[in-house]
Amino acid sequence: MNKQTLIQAHNRIKPFIHKTPVLTSQLLDEKAGCNLYFKCENFQKMGAFKMRGAANAILSLSQEERKRGVVTHSSGNFAQAVSLAAKKLGVKAYIVMPENAPQVKKDGVRTYEGEIIECDSTPQAREATANSIKEEKGATFLHPSNQDEVIYGNSTAAIELLEEQPNLDLILTPVGGGGLIAGTALAAHYFSNNCKVIGGEPMEADDAYRSLISGKIETNESFHTVADGLRTHLGDRNFPIIQKYVDKIIRVEEDEIINAMQLIWERMKIIIEPSCAVPFAAVLKNKEEFKNKNIGIILSGGNVDVTNLPF
Amino acid sequence: MNKQTLIQAHNRIKPFIHKTPVLTSQLLDEKAGCNLYFKCENFQKMGAFKMRGAANAILSLSQEERKRGVVTHSSGNFAQAVSLAAKKLGVKAYIVMPENAPQVKKDGVRTYEGEIIECDSTPQAREATANSIKEEKGATFLHPSNQDEVIYGNSTAAIELLEEQPNLDLILTPVGGGGLIAGTALAAHYFSNNCKVIGGEPMEADDAYRSLISGKIETNESFHTVADGLRTHLGDRNFPIIQKYVDKIIRVEEDEIINAMQLIWERMKIIIEPSCAVPFAAVLKNKEEFKNKNIGIILSGGNVDVTNLPF
Structure with a gap:
């Protein structure tokens, strides 16, 4: 770079x-x-600021990748950022969230039309759930900070x-x-x-x-x-x-x-x-x-x- | 006008x-x-917004009037506005406040170097106190809204x-x-x-x-x-x-x-x-x-x- x-x-x-x-x-x-x-x-x-990284990540995908959607695990701002950026680009967003995540966070994602997939509240469960969506839907995984x-x-x-x-x-x-x-x-x-x-x-x-x-x-x-x-x-x-x-x-x-x-x-x-x-x-x-x-x-x-x- | x-x-x-x-x-x-x-x-x-009215009122005074200071009774934003506008113009500001006014309001006025004169917590006491300062100091009275x-x-x-x-x-x-x-x-x-x-x-x-x-x-x-x-x-x-x-x-x-x-x-x-x-x-x-x-x-x-x- x-x-x-x-x-x-x-x-x-x-x-x-x-x-x-x-x-x-x-x-x-x-x-x-x-x-x-x-x-x-x-x-x-x-x-x-998460909107900036999420938008750049989705915009960097090929048309083929965009068609298959994106997935992330986050219960915070990145979940909302991916949902909103995806919505603006007509891309499907799968958001893996612990089932005990605060209602206000879930509502935030739903406002921007992200699809919430609930999982157990452990790092292992979040990763496994995200992986299964990657495989099942062909969605591209987006990391909140390490990408x-x-x-x-x-x-x-x-x-x-x-x-x-x-x-x-x-x-x-x-x-x-x-x-x-x-x-x-x-x-x-x-x-x-x-x-x-x-x-x-x-x-x-x-x-x-x-x-x-x-x-x-x-x-x-x-x-x-x-x-x-x-x-x-x-x-x-x-x-x-x-x-x-x-x-x-x-x-x-x-x-x-x-x-x-x-x-x-x-x-x-x-x-x-x-x-x-x-x-x-x-x-x-x-x-x-x-x-x-x-x-x-x-x-x-x-x-x-x-x-x-x-x- | x-x-x-x-x-x-x-x-x-x-x-x-x-x-x-x-x-x-x-x-x-x-x-x-x-x-x-x-x-x-x-x-x-x-x-x-009170800063706008307070500044215009003080700036409209003659040099002679400015020397003698200004007085208002307010426990809210106008007290702070008069204090700050007066400070910027080198004019003395006397602020009549009820003795039971919240500490945070008094602190606000003091931040801007307004001089607080405490009085009883009645409209009559506020007016009487402001009037006595007008007479004693020759200060010009500024009303928060009706001027x-x-x-x-x-x-x-x-x-x-x-x-x-x-x-x-x-x-x-x-x-x-x-x-x-x-x-x-x-x-x-x-x-x-x-x-x-x-x-x-x-x-x-x-x-x-x-x-x-x-x-x-x-x-x-x-x-x-x-x-x-x-x-x-x-x-x-x-x-x-x-x-x-x-x-x-x-x-x-x-x-x-x-x-x-x-x-x-x-x-x-x-x-x-x-x-x-x-x-x-x-x-x-x-x-x-x-x-x-x-x-x-x-x-x-x-x-x-x-x-x-x-x-």
Whole structure:
């Protein structure tokens, strides 16, 4: 892949995504001691950056593959993204979800006409069910974060941010499955002049932090974090990119995540999910390091149950 | 006053306000059966349209008057707006507040360096305290809604909306003290081609609805509404404008307000106060009447205690 790969991905998905706004806040800049540029993927179609990767993955399929449909296992934003992107392209989407997934997540997928296939709530059952649909329907499997086309699609949020703010010193993203930070790191490498990329991760799910130290993909034994989108680990497609192009990972505590989320809600009047607040929490935790810098933050999504908040 | 009065007000306040964005939502359009254009004054400085009226009122004072300061009684957004506008202009702001006002409101005023003068929690005490400051300090009294310069300042939100969307069939605003709808009605009269203006009001504080029927300013006996910004009544400066230029007032129930607020939060990922949801609730309640129309809605503010929500 090269710079052209990312440009092609961007051109391919443009008709299917919003060019989301970049917002600033004088009050938050004063609080953080730096200049913050928030790329608002919470305003993206279906409410998260995942739309970019899902759209690019489906658009990269042949006509023959599209006819047979796509399948993924996700109970989060990627399920909705695949459903919506597939719907727009007239492609059938099979979404494998644990039978105990929250009703609101199932409703989200059904809104976009994805077909839900329920399975037991274990990783093994999810994989087996997805595999059987692959075989039975000939559907193409799409991975939420560990697939090249998804990573290239995700890179386009940072490409747009850098187009608007070419002088960023660094960009921060949350780190969950690794698809967003890998795409962002590629974008910074090809489209900026030395802009660093840093990840934010909950202390309670710090697999990426440990992976960069050990040099192999680490996992989490438990996930006691409010940042529900980050309860996962890296994959073999995105980990080498992260090793090569990501500067470091900063870990934050649960109360720091909740505090950062509340600050963005109250001061910017926008709704972001807990996962999305992790990079801002990392900035607030390291004010000295980031002092007076121009910092881009990818606000990854805004799908949150507003009747059940952590504050 | 004439069209020029409003243009002058707009030019006067431009350096002190944000030109707020106009947002749309395909999902909400589908739900409502019309084309909605949301003017996002929740993103305005200090979080509400009140900044426009407060800035225009202070900028309209003579240098001599500015030296002696300004005084208002408000426990809501106008208190913060006066404090911030005064601070930016180097003018002293005295804010009369009931001693039992919520801490968060007092903190808001102090953030913008307004001086709080506490008084008993009765309308009489508020007025007496404000009067004594007027006499003692020579400060100019600013009314939150019933003052020409405030109304002209408020009109500029609709002027900007009509600049961006000249083909609106109607604009809806919430109705509290009457300052926003009066300004909006003047803007529609002078800057549109037949765009109607309609008010949204809680059934539980429907003084403006009754005032338009009786032909005199009615008040409310109680205020059992979640729309805390609308617990007040019209005044002698704005009522004649409303009588002349406002098409009608639509009343909505409490559950309709809360439902509309939650829909905007969940679908648009933006934070609005309950008062602000009343016009959208009025649209949802009258789908047939508004079918396929181009409708502007002034989202009046976003200052809400996110730890204490009605849903």
